[in-house]
Amino acid sequence: MKKLIASIAAVAMALTMSLSAFALPSPTVSGLVKGVSTAVDKNGRSVDIIVRSIPDMEGSLSAGEKTAIEEIKDKQKLRTIMGSDWEDGMQLADIRYIQLSGDASLVSFPVTITFDIPGVTANSKVKILVFNKETGKWEVLGGKVSNGKVTATFEYLGLVAFVVDTDTAKAMESTVTSPKTGQSDFPIYAEIAVAVVLGGAILWVYRKGNTLSE
Numbered sequence: 001m002k003k004l005i006a007s008i009a010a011v012a013m014a015l016t017m018s019l020s021a022f023a024l025p026s027p028t029v030s031g032l033v034k035g036v037s038t039a040v041d042k043n044g045r046s047v048d049i050i051v052r053s054i055p056d057m058e059g060s061l062s063a064g065e066k067t068a069i070e071e072i073k074d075k076q077k078l079r080t081i082m083g084s085d086w087e088d089g090m091q092l093a094d095i096r097y098i099q100l101s102g103d104a105s106l107v108s109f110p111v112t113i114t115f116d117i118p119g120v121t122a123n124s125k126v127k128i129l130v131f132n133k134e135t136g137k138w139e140v141l142g143g144k145v146s147n148g149k150v151t152a153t154f155e156y157l158g159l160v161a162f163v164v165d166t167d168t169a170k171a172m173e174s175t176v177t178s179p180k181t182g183q184s185d186f187p188i189y190a191e192i193a194v195a196v197v198l199g200g201a202i203l204w205v206y207r208k209g210n211t212l213s214e
Contacts, residue, residue, distance in 0.1 A: 032172045033094045033162060037114040037149055041107050048101035049113060049157075057097045065159055068131045069095060072138060072161050082163070085127055085140045089166040098157045114151040117162070119172030121147050124164060128152045131159035 039047040054061075054069060061069075071077050072092060079086045094117075100107055120126060128141045128150065138161070144151040150162070164172065 032117060032119065032175070033096050034116040034118065037116050039111060039113045041109065041111050043108050045106075045108070047107055047111055049111075050099045050101045051115075052097040052099065054095055054097065061097075062133070064133060064136050065131065068136075068138065068159060072129070078163070081129070081138045082127065082140055087125060087165065090125070090127070090163050091166065091169055092161060093164045093169055093172060094162045096160050096162075098154075098160045100157060110153045110155050111157070112151065112153045114149050115162075116148060117150050117172065118148055118175040120145055120150055120164070120168055121171070124168040124171075126150050126165075126168065127163040129161040129163065130154060130156070131161075132156070133158060 033051060035051055036049045039049045041047050072081065072095065075091070078090075078092060082090075098113070100111075117126075122145060124145050126143045126145050128143045129138045130141060131138050141152045141154070154160075
């Protein structure tokens with residue numbers, strides 16, 4: 001009887017452990033642009049920049065911008081868009097919507113922006129693309145990289161994509177804190193069910209043992 005109870009308990013424990021091990025999906029290389037370090041216009045005047053995530057802009061994006069986002073997420077299309085600027089191993093790291101804050105009439109373009117991007121080093125290969133709403137096409141910009149920062153000069157703002165090499169993508173991803181283990185209500189209920197079954201089985205074995213002994 002003791003062996004049987006021990007076996008039931010072991011099986012229940014194994015099931016419970018496997019259920020509680022369900023984790024939230026690992027973060028992908030996205031949303032890693034943390035903000036702006038500096039921004040100045042062509043006259044050297046400091047400019048206030050707002051960096052927004054794409055979900056935050058969902059209700060404000062035009063149909064063309066939405067199409068452009070889906071287009072650049074496709075690796076083959078991204079390769080075509082970048083043309084000679086493409087290098088094997090590159091991948092899309094982030095897409096952000098960049099806006100001016102304050103009175104735009106006081107800003108003289110082009111604007112040079114330095115982004116804070118943890119994981120980027122002076123040896124990283126980084127390309128910044130900006131979407132031109134007038135032409136409906138992505139345009140590749142040159143970018144100057146340093147540890148944790150990428151600088152580029154813009155003639156206009158809007159959708160901005162960040163494309164990096166594989167090693168940089170891994171380094172960027174490692175700077176993100178992995179999400180805590182998460183589980184849906186289903187695994188919790190399943191664990192409760194396992195506990196109930198275990199208790200019932202032990203009680204049944206115990207009663208049957210007593211009946212046989214009588």
